[in-house]
Structures are given as C-alpha cells and as structure tokens.
Amino acid sequence: MKNIRNFCIIAHIDHGKSTLADRLLEFTKTVSDRDMQAQLLDNMDLERERGITIKSHAIQMDYQYKGEKYTLNLIDTPGHVDFSYEVSRSIAACEGALLLVDAAQGTEAQTISNLYLAMGYDLVIIPVLNKIDLPGAMVEEVKDEMVDLLGCSREEIIPASGKAGIGIEDILNAIVERIPPPQGDPKAALQALIFDSVFNSFRGIEVIFRVKNGSIRKGDKVKFMATGREYEADEIGTLRLQKEPKEVIECGDVGYLISGIKVAKEVKVGDTITHTQRSAAAPIQGFSEVKPMVFAGIYPVDTSEFEELREAMEKLQLNDAALVWEPETSAALGFGFRCGFLGMLHMEIVQERLEREFDMTVITTVPSVQFEVITTRGEHLKVSAPSEMPEPTYIDWIEEPFINAQIITKSEYIGGIMSLCMDKRGTLKNQVYLTAERVEIQFSMPLAEVVFDFFDKLKTISRGYASLDYELAGYQESDMVKLDIMLNGERVDALSAIVHRTKAYDWGKKLCEKLRELLPRQMFEIxxxxxxxxxxxARETVKAMRKDVLAKCYGGDISRKRKLLEKQKKGKKRMRQVGNVEIPQEAFMAVLKIN
Structure with a gap:
C-alpha cells in the first residue's frame, strides 16, 4: 500500500488537463508510441469533436522513483461546470489532486470551485502552472494569484507545459513525495467504493471501484450494499489502456469488476461493495446527492420506441450518474421522460449521446427549473414542468430557485456583464478586484434566467474571457405565470412555459410570430x-389556402357569386372544427431559439 498513489487532475475548462495526462502516460511508458494520440483518455467521439472532457477517466501507471516502483492511479476530470458531479466523484476516490492553472488565463471560476471541492475531501493539492511556453504567459502574476488562493509558497508551484512536455518529471516526483499513500486496513472486511460504471453490450455492466479496506479476489462472492444484490466476481483487474485482469486487488487500489450484471438498475454509483460472508458493518459515506438544475422532457419521435428509449436512458445513466429521470406523458408528444440535468451543455450532450450511442431520435421540450407552488389550501407543490402547474385561481404564491453566481472577468467587460445580469433580474452582491485587470463579481440571480442562454451571452460579451460558477442559494417568492400556447383554441402543452410576468408579453409575442412562420398553411385559418x-x-393568424370558387363566374349577377362564397365559408368553418393542426418538429425547437 505504501507505494500506491491515487490522484486526479482538476482545473478550469481548457487549462490543459487532458494534454498533461497524455504526457504523464508517455513519460511513464504506459502507452506505446504506436497507440499514442492526443487526448488519449477522451475516448468518445463527442469529446474529441468538441475538445472537452465529458467523463472522468481512470488509468493506472507505473513509475520508478529512487529505485522503488510506484503504482499511480490517475483520474482525468472534466472542467465544465455542467460536469462538476463527475469531478466530485473522482475526488472522493483520491488522496491528492493536481490543480492546473493556465499561465495565460490565470485562476478562473471553476479553478476555485474545484479547489474547494478537493479541500472539502481533505486532499493534498499540488499546484501546477501550465502552458508556461505560451507567448502570452504571465508566469509571475499568475504565481502570485496561486499563492493568494492556496496559501502555498512560490517554490511549491511546479512550472510545466503539457504540450511541450516541460516539468513532467517534477510533477511525477511531487506526486510520489507529497501525496500520502492510501489509508485503510488490508485485513478488515472488504469495503470498496463504486465511483463509475460502463455498459458493455457483450459482458454486461463493468463497475469501476476504489478499495478502501480489505481486498478482493477473483471468484469472490460479493454484495452491493445499497441494492442488497449478490454476485460473483467473474473478472477483476486494473485499468491500463486496455483492461488488465488480475487475481487480487489490494487495499487502496483502483480496479474494475465484471460479474455479468445485465440490469442497469442494479448498479448505483456511490454504492459500497463488500463480501457476502464477511460483510462490512456500514457502507462508505460516498458523495453528495446530485442536484439537477435544469429540467426538460425527452420524448421519442416515434411513440412506439418508448421502451427502447427507457433502456437507452438506463444504460446512459450508468455512465452519467448526474442524469436524473422519471416517466411522464404529454398530450402533444405522447409518452416520454422528465429529465433533470446539471446545465444546458449537459442536456445537449445527453441528447447527442442518445442519438449516437443508442440510435434514438428524440424531441426535447423547453428546459425549465423546479418551482415551488404554495396553493390557497397551504399545500407545497414541487413543479418542474408547466403541465404540473395548477390553475391560477388555486395558487397563493410561487417561489423560484435563486443562485449565487460568481463571475471572474477582465475589468474592461464589467459594464456589459453588469447590464446582462440586471436584464436577467440579477442583483449585485459584491465586486472584488483580484488584480488590476481581473474582477470577481457576485450576483444573486434566478436560476430560470440562467438555464437558457446566459452562459453563451456572457462568453460573447466578454470575448470568451469571463468564467462562471454558481451554487444554489434557496427559494424566493417571484411573480411567475404559466404561459400557454393555443392553436385554434386547443392548448399545446409541449409549448407551454413558466415565465416571469414582466417577460410574459414579450415571450408570448415572439413565440406566436415564430410559430406563424413554421406552421404549414392549411385549407382553414389557424x-x-x-x-x-x-x-x-398575443395572437397571430396563419391564413388559409384558398380555392378560387369564382373562377367559373364571368360577369353575371353578384348574388350568384355571394352564394358561392357563402358556401365556401361554411365549408371552411366545418373544416376548422374537425381539422387538426400538425406541429412540425422545428416548432418545438423554435422555443429554444427565442432570445
């Protein structure tokens, strides 16, 4: 055990975590030159296309230091705030963390938030100043920021460059010297924390765990404590570039377990594995419960694919523990699921993964947050979809979730960012100059205003420099209303939204105009x-297509023409009563595009 080191890499988006992980794997000869490629651990096509890490990835390396062989378990984590749950799970499985800061960008919001996460788990932090070879690197200024943030000495900060391979050996030496070996009792009853899982269509579910106490052997009978299910460990091993089967995984190490589990519900991330015979007294206290921020409906385009979508969601949830869902129905879209996401990017990624990995084409409804409705009878209702909202006459008041947003930006963009936040009903809490150039602004804002396009607009205003981090601050009373869209007097629940009264008129008008462009013309007026x-x-009208019934009348009496027009008018009226309006897929997406 004394030669095992478990660590993760944490940083803001684009500060070079995956590139540094590549260099560490190369330096320790874990990966041969032939297998090497950039962002080696990002094995999803989506991650490569977008250049972001979506999943945390564990891999084991061997390193010789002062004549001894050390086993290093590295976990590369995502940087985006929408995947912070991945980061918190990775941190729970480690004793130390490399905190990367980009020498050209300085400390940003997610750097600070991930640092506090790691400190909450008492991890040893190794500060690394990355990208020092960039022409725009401000090495001394950023070192000052890191000293202020961490309270470390300047000598502890390791200058490095993932791209050029500078300082890699120093980092590996620091991992061995500074990070403590895992604590645990090898002779105690087995306790292993599940921190990730993957669905393999040939072998069932692969569980990735970290042994806290005891050890696990191939062929052992094991029990998952949360579900109470028992299995046999058919194969266990360590995670190299490929899986490497082993006979035993010792205390403190990280490994995988395959036992032919077929049903996705039987594995919960954060659960504890123990032996059936000699069970541990209590499960390991894992991570915090996931708190979804954005709710949206996901429906199959073809209603007969509902069961397939359910299976796809279960398999996806294994690999993405932050996804929360439950079944729901909609009058316009049929059967589907109400899903909770950590943010808009997370929602987009889930939709993409359903389409790519499971071949499901889905419709996503308008994202909303969870409101609390207090009825005239004094009941408290949780409402996360417009369809669950009671009639206005039964509502006493509505509370909506507020967040504390922390924005770090260059001082020249303050004006634009302030007006954006004010426009989103935000109130300024605090403003601190970190350096002469960089400002930290704290706002209290309604979450409903942030989930749509706040992040995109913030990036546009600040030319990509501002960074955002937020946490939930509780509920406050607000004047929220349910905005319904009606076609020929019929409500379309998939287009409804819960909005603030001041924005309802504007929103309704824009939505009606957008729908007028998108709905195909019928033989009757819509x-x-x-x-x-x-x-x-607000109201817009889609004009009816007309047949010229007067074409056959040339000259003649007006009463003849009037009779034909009256007849046509009656026909249109009857048609309108029986005709139904087909809503194209683009119309549901149009709601998401309204700015």
Whole structure:
C-alpha cells in the first residue's frame, strides 16, 4: 500500500488537463508510441469533436522513483461546470489532486470551485502552472494569484507545459513525495467504493471501484450494499489502456469488476461493495446527492420506441450518474421522460449521446427549473414542468430557485456583464478586484434566467474571457405565470412555459410570430394565441389556402357569386372544427431559439 498513489487532475475548462495526462502516460511508458494520440483518455467521439472532457477517466501507471516502483492511479476530470458531479466523484476516490492553472488565463471560476471541492475531501493539492511556453504567459502574476488562493509558497508551484512536455518529471516526483499513500486496513472486511460504471453490450455492466479496506479476489462472492444484490466476481483487474485482469486487488487500489450484471438498475454509483460472508458493518459515506438544475422532457419521435428509449436512458445513466429521470406523458408528444440535468451543455450532450450511442431520435421540450407552488389550501407543490402547474385561481404564491453566481472577468467587460445580469433580474452582491485587470463579481440571480442562454451571452460579451460558477442559494417568492400556447383554441402543452410576468408579453409575442412562420398553411385559418390563464396576450393568424370558387363566374349577377362564397365559408368553418393542426418538429425547437 505504501507505494500506491491515487490522484486526479482538476482545473478550469481548457487549462490543459487532458494534454498533461497524455504526457504523464508517455513519460511513464504506459502507452506505446504506436497507440499514442492526443487526448488519449477522451475516448468518445463527442469529446474529441468538441475538445472537452465529458467523463472522468481512470488509468493506472507505473513509475520508478529512487529505485522503488510506484503504482499511480490517475483520474482525468472534466472542467465544465455542467460536469462538476463527475469531478466530485473522482475526488472522493483520491488522496491528492493536481490543480492546473493556465499561465495565460490565470485562476478562473471553476479553478476555485474545484479547489474547494478537493479541500472539502481533505486532499493534498499540488499546484501546477501550465502552458508556461505560451507567448502570452504571465508566469509571475499568475504565481502570485496561486499563492493568494492556496496559501502555498512560490517554490511549491511546479512550472510545466503539457504540450511541450516541460516539468513532467517534477510533477511525477511531487506526486510520489507529497501525496500520502492510501489509508485503510488490508485485513478488515472488504469495503470498496463504486465511483463509475460502463455498459458493455457483450459482458454486461463493468463497475469501476476504489478499495478502501480489505481486498478482493477473483471468484469472490460479493454484495452491493445499497441494492442488497449478490454476485460473483467473474473478472477483476486494473485499468491500463486496455483492461488488465488480475487475481487480487489490494487495499487502496483502483480496479474494475465484471460479474455479468445485465440490469442497469442494479448498479448505483456511490454504492459500497463488500463480501457476502464477511460483510462490512456500514457502507462508505460516498458523495453528495446530485442536484439537477435544469429540467426538460425527452420524448421519442416515434411513440412506439418508448421502451427502447427507457433502456437507452438506463444504460446512459450508468455512465452519467448526474442524469436524473422519471416517466411522464404529454398530450402533444405522447409518452416520454422528465429529465433533470446539471446545465444546458449537459442536456445537449445527453441528447447527442442518445442519438449516437443508442440510435434514438428524440424531441426535447423547453428546459425549465423546479418551482415551488404554495396553493390557497397551504399545500407545497414541487413543479418542474408547466403541465404540473395548477390553475391560477388555486395558487397563493410561487417561489423560484435563486443562485449565487460568481463571475471572474477582465475589468474592461464589467459594464456589459453588469447590464446582462440586471436584464436577467440579477442583483449585485459584491465586486472584488483580484488584480488590476481581473474582477470577481457576485450576483444573486434566478436560476430560470440562467438555464437558457446566459452562459453563451456572457462568453460573447466578454470575448470568451469571463468564467462562471454558481451554487444554489434557496427559494424566493417571484411573480411567475404559466404561459400557454393555443392553436385554434386547443392548448399545446409541449409549448407551454413558466415565465416571469414582466417577460410574459414579450415571450408570448415572439413565440406566436415564430410559430406563424413554421406552421404549414392549411385549407382553414389557424389562430395562434398566447394566453395567461384565460387572458389572451398575443395572437397571430396563419391564413388559409384558398380555392378560387369564382373562377367559373364571368360577369353575371353578384348574388350568384355571394352564394358561392357563402358556401365556401361554411365549408371552411366545418373544416376548422374537425381539422387538426400538425406541429412540425422545428416548432418545438423554435422555443429554444427565442432570445
């Protein structure tokens, strides 16, 4: 055990975590030159295309230091705030963390938030100043920032460059010297924490775990404590570039377990594995419960594919523990699921993965957050979809979730960012100059305003320099209303939204205009209306296609023409009563595009 080191790499987006991981794997000869490629651990096509890490990836390396062989378990983590749950799970499986800071960008919001996460688990932090070879690197200024943030000495900061391979040996030496070996009792009853799992269509579910106490052998009978299910360890091993089967995984090490589990529900990330005969007294206290921030409906385009979508969601949830879902129905879209995501990027990635990995084409409804409705009877209702909202006459008041947003930016962009936050109903809490150039602004804002396009607009205003981090601050009373869209007097629940009263008129008007462009013309007139309760606040009309019934009349009496027009009018009226309006897929997506 004394020669095992478990560590993860944490940083803000694009500060070079995956590139540094590549260099560490190369230096320790874990990967041959033939197998080497950039961002080696990012094995999803999506991750490579977008250049972001979505999943944390564990891999084991061997390193010789002062004549002794050390086993290093590295976990590369994502940097985006939407995947912070991945980071928290990786941190729970480690004793130390490399905190990377980009020498050209300095410390950013996610750097600070990930650092506090790691400190919450008492990890040893090794500060690394990355990208020192860039022409725009501000080495001394950023070192000052890191000293202020961590309270470390300047000598402890390791200058490095993942791209050029500078300082890699210093980092590996620091990991061995500074990070403590895992604590645990090899002779105690087995306790192993599941921190990830993957679905393999040939072998069932592969569970990735970290042994805290005891050890596990191939062929052992094991029990998962949360579900109470028992299995046999058919294969165990360590995670190299490929899986490497082993006979035993000792205390403190990280490994995988395959035992032919077929049902996705039987594996919960954060669960504890123990032996059936000699069970541990209590499970390991794992990670915090995931708190979804954004809720949206996901529906199969073809309603007959509902069961396949359910299976796909279960398999995806194994690999992405931050995804929360439950079944729901909609009058317009049929059967589907109400899903909770950590943010808009997370929602987009889930939709992409369903399409790529499981071949499911899905419709996503308008994202919303969870509101709390207090009824006139004094009941407290949790409402995460507009369809669950009671009638306005039964509502006493509505509370919406607020967040504390922390934005770090260059001082020249303050004006634009302030007006953006004010526009999103934010109130300024605090403003601190970190250096002459960099400012930290703290706002209290409604979460509903942030989930749509706040992040994109923030990046646009600040030319990509501002960084955002937020945490939930509780619920506050707000004047929220349910905005319904009606086609010929019929409500379309998939287009409804819960919005603030001040924005409802604007929103309703834009939505009606957008739908008028997108709905195909029929033989009858279509009235598109936006309503709050019984009150209509906006209306657009899709004109009917007309057949010229007067074509055969040339000259002659007006009463003949009038008779034909009256007949046509009656026909249109009857048609409108029986005709139904088909809503194209683009119309559901249009709601997401309204700015």
């Amino acid at each position: 009235a598109i209306q936006a309503a709050i309760g019984q009150k209509i606040i």
